[in-house]
Amino acid sequence: FFFNDTATTEIYTEQIVGSVRCVQETGINAEYMGKSLYTQVKMTKGYNDQSFAGRVRQYVVTARKVPKNETDTQEMYSMRIFARSPIFAKSQFWAILKKQSKIKGSAGEVLSVVEVKEKNSRTVRTYGIILRYQSRTGIHNIYKEIRDVSLSGAVSQMYTQMSGNHRCNLKTIQIIKTHVVRKSDEYRKEANKQYRNSKISFPIAKSRRAPLKKYRTLFKAYNSYRLN
Amino acid sequence: MCIRDRYQRRVHGEELKKQFTRKKFSQGKMATRNYLKIGRVCRINYGADYGKHVVVLDVIDSKRALVEGPNDKIPRQSINFNRLTPMRFVAKICRGVHTGILKKAIEKQGIQRDIENSNAYKRTQQTKLRAGLTDFERFRAQVLRFRLAKQARHQARVLSRGGAATKKLPQRKSDSHELGCRFEYIY
Numbered sequence: 001f002f003f004n005d006t007a008t009t010e011i012y013t014e015q016i017v018g019s020v021r022c023v024q025e026t027g028i029n030a031e032y033m034g035k036s037l038y039t040q041v042k043m044t045k046g047y048n049d050q051s052f053a054g055r056v057r058q059y060v061v062t063a064r065k066v067p068k069n070e071t072d073t074q075e076m077y078s079m080r081i082f083a084r085s086p087i088f089a090k091s092q093f094w095a096i097l098k099k100q101s102k103i104k105g106s107a108g109e110v111l112s113v114v115e116v117k118e119k120n121s122r123t124v125r126t127y128g129i130i131l132r133y134q135s136r137t138g139i140h141n142i143y144k145e146i147r148d149v150s151l152s153g154a155v156s157q158m159y160t161q162m163s164g165n166h167r168c169n170l171k172t173i174q175i176i177k178t179h180v181v182r183k184s185d186e187y188r189k190e191a192n193k194q195y196r197n198s199k200i201s202f203p204i205a206k207s208r209r210a211p212l213k214k215y216r217t218l219f220k221a222y223n224s225y226r227l228n
Numbered sequence: 229m230c231i232r233d234r235y236q237r238r239v240h241g242e243e244l245k246k247q248f249t250r251k252k253f254s255q256g257k258m259a260t261r262n263y264l265k266i267g268r269v270c271r272i273n274y275g276a277d278y279g280k281h282v283v284v285l286d287v288i289d290s291k292r293a294l295v296e297g298p299n300d301k302i303p304r305q306s307i308n309f310n311r312l313t314p315m316r317f318v319a320k321i322c323r324g325v326h327t328g329i330l331k332k333a334i335e336k337q338g339i340q341r342d343i344e345n346s347n348a349y350k351r352t353q354q355t356k357l358r359a360g361l362t363d364f365e366r367f368r369a370q371v372l373r374f375r376l377a378k379q380a381r382h383q384a385r386v387l388s389r390g391g392a393a394t395k396k397l398p399q400r401k402s403d404s405h406e407l408g409c410r411f412e413y414i415y
Contacts, residue, residue, distance in 0.1 A: 122294075122304050122324070123286070123294075123324050124286045124287075124288050124294055124324065146289075147288050147289045148288065148289075148306075149288065149294065149306055191290075192289075195287050195288070195289065198266055198322070198323045199265070199266075200265060200266065200287055201263045201264070201265040202263060202264055202265075203261040203262075203263050203264070204261075204264050204309040204312065204314065205309075205310075206261075206313070209274065209310075211273060211274055211275075211278045211279075212274070212275070212278065
């Protein structure tokens with residue numbers, strides 16, 4: 001539906017708040033008012049929506065089948081899901097639950113979606129992730145060891161790696177198990193073992209580039225940026 | 229090389245030669261790198277925290293390090309190696325130490341002092357100073373520069389005619405530092 005008159009912003013924000021994400025910028029331009037509500041929602045979604053971050057988060061989704069009446073009790077299912085936003089988490093939850101039980105999303109109710117935040121993101125850990133993915137030719141299990149500061153960070157890396165190396169996206173991957181690799185003999189990838197060394201010492205490439213993205217240019221009067 | 233350096237070289241030749249070859253113009257300096265290791269103090273060379281200093285606490289993987297810069301209020305975070313320029317000093321810390329211990333170590337080992345004595349830091353301070361100069365201050369700096377250049381040219385002419393150089397120039401208190409001059413301009 002269309003707004004044709006350039007009325008004050010307060011009226012429209014109040015109408016929007018209940019149903020969709022509230023528009024963050026207070027001064028909405030008059031020209032926005034002329035566009036449809038759908039376009040408005042699309043425009044605001046890009047700024048704040050978690051799903052655009054690209055970073056995978058960990059959620060615990062709890063749901064059950066809708067009870068028939070007040071006395072009926074239904075079993076609750078709780079699952080740990082890695083997804084980009086709570087909406088995707090719920091969707092993934094029902095997709096997996098449907099395979100394991102007779103409950104469909106339409107017949108169920110989600111009781112809670114809680115994001116699990118990393119308790120300690122100040123130390124580096126090696127995460128071992130066992131996952132199952134669908135390739136073009138079949139279904140395989142993979143074990144990945146990823147070093148990161150948090151589990152969700154490691155899983156984000158894993159998804160990026162999987163899409164790059166195996167051409168599979170989020171939907172074709174199911175995480176079976178995640179754990180922290182602690183002992184040296186638990187490591188399965190040699191490459192990650194080297195980071196356990198506290199005396200690690202290596203040179204890094206000198207980066208010659210503009211200090212901020214906005215100072216990047218294609219052409220420059222002199223040969224290279226001065227080394228810091 | 230600025231006029232002052234050229235003048236200095238002409239006049240104080242031999243001693244300066246030794247000084248310069250040891251520090252700035254030695255062959256070895258270009259080849260040596262400051263290796264990244266736990267405790268290495270680095271300067272951030274890209275992004276919002278440009279110019280600030282951090283200490284490497286841990287190496288995450290082949291591309292990232294876990295750093296923290298309590299003095300510059302940089303919280304503990306992972307940062308790409310591309311954004312770091314390792315400096316010449318290393319803080320003696322254990323891997324992944326707590327912020328409190330890191331702060332103490334920095335204080336005890338005088339890391340902040342080392343940073344402030346480093347050329348890179350001095351240059352950034354000078355740049356900031358110069359950027360904030362008023363037009364009159366810039367004019368004053370120019371006057372000093374021209375004066376020195378005149379002195380240098382005069383001395384060069386004297387030397388080329390076979391005369392003796394004036395090793396000691398008349399000293400006058402100059403305001404060269406507040407005008408962002410790197411070296412003390414005499415006269």
